[in-house]
Amino acid sequence: MDLFNDEADSTVNVLPKDGIVNYYGSILPLPEASHYLQRLLAIVPWRPDEAFIFGKHYITKRKVAWYADEPYEYRYSNISKRALEWIPELLELRARVMQYTGERFNSCLLNLYPTGNEGMAWHSDDEKDLKKDGAIASLSLGATRKFAFRHKQTKETVSVMLPHGSLLVMKGTTQTYWLHRLPPTKRVTQPRINLTFRTMVR
Ligand SMILES: O=C(O)CCC(=O)C(=O)O
Numbered sequence: 706m707d708l709f710n711d712e713a714d715s716t717v718n719v720l721p722k723d724g725i726v727n728y729y730g731s732i733l734p735l736p737e738a739s740h741y742l743q744r745l746l747a748i749v750p751w752r753p754d755e756a757f758i759f760g761k762h763y764i765t766k767r768k769v770a771w772y773a774d775e776p777y778e779y780r781y782s783n784i785s786k787r788a789l790e791w792i793p794e795l796l797e798l799r800a801r802v803m804q805y806t807g808e809r810f811n812s813c814l815l816n817l818y819p820t821g822n823e824g825m826a827w828h829s830d831d832e833k834d835l836k837k838d839g840a841i842a843s844l845s846l847g848a849t850r851k852f853a854f855r856h857k858q859t860k861e862t863v864s865v866m867l868p869h870g871s872l873l874v875m876k877g878t879t880q881t882y883w884l885h886r887l888p889p890t891k892r893v894t895q896p897r898i899n900l901t902f903r904t905m906v907r
């Protein structure tokens with residue numbers, strides 16, 4: 706099944722316990738991955754991410770966009786967002802990801818990190834609008850970045866490099882027991898887009 710990266714074995718669990726993370730390696734041929742990177746950079750209505758934390762308003766250099774089957778409202782960090790309607794490029798990528806993982810997804814959160822200066826702090830994707838213990842599939846385009854996990858109790862860490870066109874899936878109790886983050890890095894000067902396909906519930 707894995708035609709573009711013979712090093713990745715998607716049946717291996719990257720985590721030692723309390724959750725399942727599978728790494729599929731690159732699932733897109735390079736020219737195709739680059740085509741999607743350029744298209745998404747150009748056509749997605751990228752907006753800075755925002756949060757209200759202890760009454761203070763934060764806006765990030767990281768940009769976001771959110772797509773879903775219905776105009777769902779998504780609430781996090783005291784901000785409410787309404788989903789955009791799918792575009793053909795994202796429907797194509799969702800179909801690829803569903804084919805690889807055998808999972809279904811009804812929404813996609815996109816993050817754009819213009820350079821290595823932008824990252825994402827430790828968190829878990831456990832908002833109540835998300836299906837509990839549902840699979841989350843993460844597709845990366847652009848600059849290779851490190852993605853790290855930290856166990857909430859034992860503080861063990863595990864990390865994976867996510868290159869252009871690669872797919873990683875988090876499932877089972879991963880969000881209950883583990884945090885994850887995208888550390889900032891001085892070494893990266895090129896943009897990266899990450900797409901996380903998710904399942905929303907009402
Ligand atoms: O950019 C990434 O690889 C991770 C993004 C992420 O964790 C999220 O959107 O919840």
Ligand SMILES: [Fe+2]
Nearest residue numbers: 828829830885
């Ligand atoms: Fe996340």
